[in-house]
Amino acid sequence: MPELPEVQTVVNDLNKKVVGKRITDVWTDNPKLVRDHLHPSRRIADADIKEAQKNFRHFKRDLVGEKILRAERKGKNVLVYLSSNKLLLIHQKMTGHLLFGKWEIKRGRPKGLEPEAIKNDPFNGFVHLIITFSDKTQLALSDMRKFAKAMVASVEQIHATKDIASLGIDALSPGLTLKKFEELIKTSGPTIKQALLKPELISGIGNIYADESLHRAKIHPQQNPKKLTKDELKRLHAAIKSILRKAVRLRGTSTSDFRDTEGKEGGYTKWRLVYGRQGESCQSCQTTIKRIKVGGRGTHLCLYCQKPLRLYTRGKRQ
């Protein structure tokens, strides 16, 4: 699941590997992944395959000949700045990730040639989009569930899309001070976990880092955000910043499908304390980690460290 650290890892890789390259070709077996910047959420029905193919032809026409200037992250979106004032937006959604390497199309299917991790890891085999550069290197989108989307338009048009324009402050932005964090969290409900997952409030946090941050801050995910104490908000703010920064440093988390542009797994996976660890013992108190539902989302927590109720004895919290 590409969240802030995973998308940042991809963007950093792109800035190292594809800047300065010129696009010569674009291939897909799933034209539906291409979206219209005016209606970025509109999906095209299978029955309208002709329309999707036309969109893809325009997408390809817009990209071929363009030079890559730089890449940038906005929330969980990858933005690739191109010559001619154009911008390529890619959202990897749940199972998408970008890979840098070489492929050949055999009987209409892409076959990974290099590097090794792309050839050998099944999670890198769901390639549905390939951008070819003039030096014959390629950038591919592997996406098992085909939720990812891409669009190209002018810089202004992409920034005006709802995808970008409606994003709240970035979770790692220096502008997200404790004061700002408190203000934002106070406005939102119904639970603190759901508030953390709202991109229009704070962008970049997904299921993994929401659970990890709440555990570090010792806050129950179903707490009413309006009722959090000043100290709890301070702990949560600090936990989010420090966990996200560490995850960026370690190139993200790969509990399932996420891979970097070399096809390799992220290093934060082994530092997780709760996400995907249901049934294991909490490292602080040995209580069994539980998995519950919060707002329809799988949520991992330690019921002892993250007590839902305030119990006071002689004025002190137990």
Add this chain to the structure above:
DNA sequence: AGTTGTGTTGAAGA
């Protein structure tokens, strides 16, 4: 072997 769970996001429904 059919059913369920997975998690991003927005649209639809309540």
Add this chain to the structure above:
DNA sequence: ATCTTCAACACAAC
């Protein structure tokens, strides 16, 4: 308005 549910999709696990 605010909240919940569902849909897009493919695959693993039960």
